[in-house]
Amino acid sequence: AQHTITVLRGDGIGPEIMDAALFVLDTMDLGLQYEYADAGLAALEKVGELLPAATMDSIRKNRIALKSPLTTPVGEGFSSINVELRKRFDLYANVRPAKSFPNTKSRFPSGVDLITVRENTEGAYIGEGQMLSEDGETAVLTQKVTRRGSERIARYAFELARRTGRKKVTVVHKANILKSTSGLFLKTARAVAAEYPDIQCNEMIVDNCCMQLVMKPEQFDIIVTTNLFGDIISDLCAGLVGGLGLAPGANIGTDAAIFEAVHGSAPDIAGKGVANPCALLLAAAQMLDHLGMIDKAEKLRAAIIATLEAKDSLTPDLGGEGNTMSFAKAIAKRV
Ligand code: NAI
Ligand code: MG
Numbered sequence: 001a002q003h004t005i006t007v008l009r010g011d012g013i014g015p016e017i018m019d020a021a022l023f024v025l026d027t028m029d030l031g032l033q034y035e036y037a038d039a040g041l042a043a044l045e046k047v048g049e050l051l052p053a054a055t056m057d058s059i060r061k062n063r064i065a066l067k068s069p070l071t072t073p074v075g076e077g078f079s080s081i082n083v084e085l086r087k088r089f090d091l092y093a094n095v096r097p098a099k100s101f102p103n104t105k106s107r108f109p110s111g112v113d114l115i116t117v118r119e120n121t122e123g124a125y126i127g128e129g130q131m132l133s134e135d136g137e138t139a140v141l142t143q144k145v146t147r148r149g150s151e152r153i154a155r156y157a158f159e160l161a162r163r164t165g166r167k168k169v170t171v172v173h174k175a176n177i178l179k180s181t182s183g184l185f186l187k188t189a190r191a192v193a194a195e196y197p198d199i200q201c202n203e204m205i206v207d208n209c210c211m212q213l214v215m216k217p218e219q220f221d222i223i224v225t226t227n228l229f230g231d232i233i234s235d236l237c238a239g240l241v242g243g244l245g246l247a248p249g250a251n252i253g254t255d256a257a258i259f260e261a262v263h264g265s266a267p268d269i270a271g272k273g274v275a276n277p278c279a280l281l282l283a284a285a286q287m288l289d290h291l292g293m294i295d296k297a298e299k300l301r302a303a304i305i306a307t308l309e310a311k312d313s314l315t316p317d318l319g320g321e322g323n324t325m326s327f328a329k330a331i332a333k334r335v
Pocket of ligand 1: 013017070262265269275277
């Protein structure tokens, strides 16, 4: 089948890792067509807008985007483009796998294989209800959790478990203190869990979960949680398995899905050609899963692992002496 995907080359290291990732994908005979669109700083400079209507239209039409990191200008009254994209397309599920890889500087070179499923549209990140008193002495934040939002993210997690043959879903919460919001989330997740007797479900309070993740990450399979906890936990998990250069994420909604690296535009190394393309490539593998090309996705992941195992042309963040393109070529010759 032919698929057209929207490609956002992004800012900073974005274009470098996107070119490298597409080089690898192009060797795989996937039948993908690319429709390039601008967002972020690149778009601001070209058309005076961070998120041009043409880009929104392209994503709406193709329903799939592969996205490099975008720079949101700080202190100029712009709100995060990433948050904006998630909001506009109602990308409610943020899916972040964390799996041990060989030859990273990770403390867990084996044993970790978990997925964080983070609610991506509500919780503490609704943007409304932020208040700072006039004297600057008191700040208030409103969180919003809905049964609908909790139900669909919990269902996403359990369906993901079934689809991928995973056995356990851990519901992470703080319902003992945040009785209304986290309480509703927990209660709703329990009700969903009851519909999936084939999947083991346990509950964990978020602070304990953080300790457990650092001490014994092997015990986790799928974690489902609210927006703020998921944001933090998923970065912690990225740190367990080798850091940002290897951490992909999918933002999934009913009408569109955007696949990206978890990291940002890395201005400190931009233009040097040394950024690690793996996170974006692993996001591309998630995209292939989403498009039903499971075998191709597995092939791509296997090629990345084989390249890490061989220490072939690894980028400096992994202790190698390769660069973005030589690393990509080493992966491409193994797919
Ligand atoms: P960052 O993730 O860009 O960089 C943090 C550190 O990790 C830097 O030292 C960087 O060199 C390194 N790093 C990141 N990706 C790497 C890669 N692929 N290979 C090797 N090293 C890598 O985070 P930072 O500096 O906080 O943010 C920079 C910009 O990125 C900001 O404008 C921020 O708004 C944006 N950002 C965008 C995101 C997105 O589009 N999804 C996500 C996070 C940040
Ligand atoms: Mg984050």
